[in-house]
Amino acid sequence: MNTVGTFQSRRWGQVTVLRGHYQRADGPVAVQLVTDEGPLATLSVNMYRPECSHDSSRLPADCFYVKQWEENEAIADEAFASGLFVLREDLGTAQSGYVTAPVWQIKSQERAPVERGAQAAEHKPNRCPHCGDWLGEHDRDCIKARRGVA
Structure with missing residues (x-):
C-alpha cells in the first residue's frame, strides 16, 4: 500500500x-x-x-x-x-x-488545499463539528452562538 x-x-x-x-x-x-x-x-x-x-x-x-x-x-x-x-x-x-x-x-x-474550511465548504460532504449541520449550509454564527457571542 x-x-x-x-x-x-x-x-x-x-x-x-x-x-x-x-x-x-x-x-x-x-x-x-x-x-x-x-x-x-x-x-x-x-x-x-x-x-x-x-x-x-x-x-x-x-x-x-x-x-x-x-x-x-x-x-x-x-x-x-x-x-x-x-x-x-x-x-x-x-x-x-x-x-x-x-x-x-x-x-x-x-x-x-491548505485551508480545511474552504475545501469543506466547497464540497459540503462534511458536518459541522459544533452543531452537526452540513458544512457550507450554515455560517460561522453557529460557533459564535455556542460560545454565547452575538
Missing part, C-alpha cells in the same frame, strides 16, 4: 491514509486508515454487481466508494475534512441493501 497523506484526528491522533487495491494490483482502489497503534478503519468499500447497484471496478483511477456509516461515520468526516479527498457527485452513489456509498477521489498532494 502507498501513503496518500496524514491528518490529525481529534479522537485518534495522527492518522495515515494508505492506498492499495482490492483483489489484485489492477483491482478497485482500497483505502485504509492507520495510526501508530495499528489499523484504524477501512475507508473504502468494494461494491460489485449483482449484490450492489454499481461496481467499484468501473470507477476512474483514484476513485472509490466510501463507507461513511456505522463505525466509520466520525473518522470518514475527519478524513474528508483533511483535504486529501474530493467528493465526485458526478459519479453518483452505489447502494447495497440499506446503505448508500458516495464516490470520493484521492487528490494529489500538490492539489490538496
Whole structure:
C-alpha cells in the first residue's frame, strides 16, 4: 500500500491514509486508515454487481466508494475534512441493501488545499463539528452562538 497523506484526528491522533487495491494490483482502489497503534478503519468499500447497484471496478483511477456509516461515520468526516479527498457527485452513489456509498477521489498532494474550511465548504460532504449541520449550509454564527457571542 502507498501513503496518500496524514491528518490529525481529534479522537485518534495522527492518522495515515494508505492506498492499495482490492483483489489484485489492477483491482478497485482500497483505502485504509492507520495510526501508530495499528489499523484504524477501512475507508473504502468494494461494491460489485449483482449484490450492489454499481461496481467499484468501473470507477476512474483514484476513485472509490466510501463507507461513511456505522463505525466509520466520525473518522470518514475527519478524513474528508483533511483535504486529501474530493467528493465526485458526478459519479453518483452505489447502494447495497440499506446503505448508500458516495464516490470520493484521492487528490494529489500538490492539489490538496491548505485551508480545511474552504475545501469543506466547497464540497459540503462534511458536518459541522459544533452543531452537526452540513458544512457550507450554515455560517460561522453557529460557533459564535455556542460560545454565547452575538
